[in-house]
Amino acid sequence: xxxxxxxxxxxxxxxxxxxxxxxxxxxxxxxxxxxxxxxxxxxxxxxxxxxxxxxxxxxxxxxxxxxxxxxxxxxxxxxxxxxxxxxxxxxxxxxxxxxxxxxxxxxxxxxxxxxxxxxxxxxxxxxxxxxxxxxxxxxxxxxxxxxxxxxxxxxxxxxxxxxxxxxxxxxxxxxxxxxxxxxxxxxxxxxxxx
Ligand SMILES: C[S@@+](CC[C@H](N)C(=O)[O-])C[C@H]1O[C@@H](n2cnc3c(N)ncnc32)[C@H](O)[C@@H]1O
Numbered sequence: 001x002x003x004x005x006x007x008x009x010x011x012x013x014x015x016x017x018x019x020x021x022x023x024x025x026x027x028x029x030x031x032x033x034x035x036x037x038x039x040x041x042x043x044x045x046x047x048x049x050x051x052x053x054x055x056x057x058x059x060x061x062x063x064x065x066x067x068x069x070x071x072x073x074x075x076x077x078x079x080x081x082x083x084x085x086x087x088x089x090x091x092x093x094x095x096x097x098x099x100x101x102x103x104x105x106x107x108x109x110x111x112x113x114x115x116x117x118x119x120x121x122x123x124x125x126x127x128x129x130x131x132x133x134x135x136x137x138x139x140x141x142x143x144x145x146x147x148x149x150x151x152x153x154x155x156x157x158x159x160x161x162x163x164x165x166x167x168x169x170x171x172x173x174x175x176x177x178x179x180x181x182x183x184x185x186x187x188x189x190x191x192x193x194x
Pocket of ligand 1: 030053080081101103104172
């Protein structure tokens with residue numbers, strides 16, 4: 001078994017059942033890094049499927065190695081760019097929860113165009129999510145937090161919801177930032193039918 005999901009065709013959409021061999025829905029961790037969150041979620045919820053998306057090959061390899069070692073057959077990891085994956089590779093309506101945790105905030109104004117969440121991103125996110133699908137966002141960067149919330153709240157495609165208290169492990173970056181005494185900001189949005 002290998003947790004590596006290596007598409008034969010990067011231009012095709014990939015159904016959850018093709019990636020995992022079963023099911024129509026999965027949770028996605030965008031920019032999963034070394035996978036601390038993903039691995040713990042997959043171990044805690046063996047009945048759910050988890051896909052990590054990460055652009056750095058070394059990190060993807062580490063996640064796959066750790067998943068294989070732990071025998072987690074409900075976890076896959078894909079090397080891809082986040083927006084490309086959501087826009088061109090994910091089957092519409094296939095993601096039950098999208099975790100967007102401690103992304104690069106691109107703090108300089110001239111780099112804001114590199115931020116994942118833009119007005120043009122919202123229909124892409126909406127299409128990829130399943131009905132009632134959720135977008136869960138955490139960051140230590142208050143200005144990017146407000147940027148994301150402002151855009152999602154201005155859109156009829158999403159509604160803000162309470163962060164529910166179920167099992168939700170801290171990511172590797174969250175642990176680092178908290179150890180440095182930084183505040184953490186979190187928000188949860190639910191897909192609306194327009
Ligand atoms: C700050 S780290 C956070 C990692 C993890 N989510 C955590 O909280 O521990 C951001 C991660 O996103 C990845 N990343 C950044 N931009 C990306 C993109 N456009 N597509 C895919 N991965 C990306 C980086 O390589 C890095 O592993």
